[in-house]
Amino acid sequence: MKLSTKGRYGLKAMFELALHYGEGPTPLKNIADSQDISEHYLEQLIAVLRKSGLVNSVRGAQGGYLLNDSPKNITVGNVIRALEGDIAPADCVLENEEVNCDKLNYCVTKTIWMKIRDSINDVIDSITLQDMVDEHKEKNEGQGYMYYI
Amino acid sequence: MKLSTKGRYGLKAMFELALHYGEGPTPLKNIADSQDISEHYLEQLIAVLRKSGLVNSVRGAQGGYLLNDSPKNITVGNVIRALEGDIAPADCVLENEEVNCDKLNYCVTKTIWMKIRDSINDVIDSITLQDMVDEHKEKNEGQGYMYYI
DNA sequence: TGAATCCCTAGTGTTATACTTGGTATTTCA
DNA sequence: TGAAATACCAAGTATAACACTAGGGATTCA
Numbered sequence: 001m002k003l004s005t006k007g008r009y010g011l012k013a014m015f016e017l018a019l020h021y022g023e024g025p026t027p028l029k030n031i032a033d034s035q036d037i038s039e040h041y042l043e044q045l046i047a048v049l050r051k052s053g054l055v056n057s058v059r060g061a062q063g064g065y066l067l068n069d070s071p072k073n074i075t076v077g078n079v080i081r082a083l084e085g086d087i088a089p090a091d092c093v094l095e096n097e098e099v100n101c102d103k104l105n106y107c108v109t110k111t112i113w114m115k116i117r118d119s120i121n122d123v124i125d126s127i128t129l130q131d132m133v134d135e136h137k138e139k140n141e142g143q144g145y146m147y148y149i
Numbered sequence: 150m151k152l153s154t155k156g157r158y159g160l161k162a163m164f165e166l167a168l169h170y171g172e173g174p175t176p177l178k179n180i181a182d183s184q185d186i187s188e189h190y191l192e193q194l195i196a197v198l199r200k201s202g203l204v205n206s207v208r209g210a211q212g213g214y215l216l217n218d219s220p221k222n223i224t225v226g227n228v229i230r231a232l233e234g235d236i237a238p239a240d241c242v243l244e245n246e247e248v249n250c251d252k253l254n255y256c257v258t259k260t261i262w263m264k265i266r267d268s269i270n271d272v273i274d275s276i277t278l279q280d281m282v283d284e285h286k287e288k289n290e291g292q293g294y295m296y297y298i
Numbered sequence: 299t300g301a302a303t304c305c306c307t308a309g310t311g312t313t314a315t316a317c318t319t320g321g322t323a324t325t326t327c328a
Numbered sequence: 329t330g331a332a333a334t335a336c337c338a339a340g341t342a343t344a345a346c347a348c349t350a351g352g353g354a355t356t357c358a
């Protein structure tokens with residue numbers, strides 16, 4: 001039941017972009033350095049985020065990546081689903097492709113997988129990147145430490 | 150974010166034992182047939198459940214497995230944790246061995262992983278094997294079909 | 299023109315998963 | 329008493345996913 005690094009790194013990267021929202025493009029190298037992620041690997045993840053429309057890119061020197069929308073309008077669920085696909089603890093409760101695993105019997109484990117799936121989705125759909133930025137600023141204020149030196 | 154077959158098959162097996170609670174030992178073959186699981190593979194999973202004290206075994210002909218406690222007292226969480234270990238979407242929020250991934254910064258993704266972890270645990274700790282049995286009987290009643298022919 | 303950046307494709311070592319294979323030990327029952 | 333039914337144990341294996349690395353091409357700015 002682990003999230004892979006795709007989802008975890010991807011969310012860190014999106015958080016980083018949210019911190020700099022409105023300041024022009026952020027180069028990948030900065031994100032990778034700040035969050036301590038391999039640049040080349042992150043490149044592959046952010047390519048997925050770009051193709052799914054969550055971020056835009058600007059090529060060339062002084063280029064980089066930026067959020068395609070306000071952090072208020074992007075949820076953790078948007079990011080994780082883009083990178084990991086639909087969240088479900090078992091294939092039989094994948095949102096689009098629900099399978100009838102058991103024709104004769106009503107399957108009681110399926111009920112449980114649905115409840116787990118829904119509880120996870122409730123969490124990730126209720127948190128926006130802006131929430132993360134707000135929390136970060138709150139916790140780090142008054143420490144004489146600026147995140148983005 | 151998938152549960153492995155360990156947790157999924159293991160829960161199915163425990164449900165099967167709960168259905169037959171109080172009726173003496175159920176042989177592995179019956180469980181494997183009912184739930185359509187490889188017998189030899191299930192053997193390995195149930196060995197873990199036995200070592201963790203959730204089931205007992207009776208050897209020899211007419212032997213099999215039985216729950217070590219009433220289905221009312223065994224939760225889905227007990228079963229899944231025995232087979233998969235503590236549930237957490239990222240290692241940094243594993244219950245026993247929480248790691249400080251980021252010394253300088255307050256890590257906002259960690260907050261999210263904790264919320265996901267807690268929501269999953271809430272679900273699996275709130276459902277007992279008896280709940281599953283009750284739901285199964287409710288849904289299958291009046292269908293002229295008995296599960297345990 | 300050259301440095302900084304994004305973009306793309308392919309390869310690779312490691313690990314976990316989901317089994318299979320092939321036995322041994324114990325108990326019941328005919 | 330012997331055969332069948334069961335639990336118990338240890339090892340091997342094919343596949344796939346993960347988490348990268350490597351190497352280069354395209355674009356833009358100064």
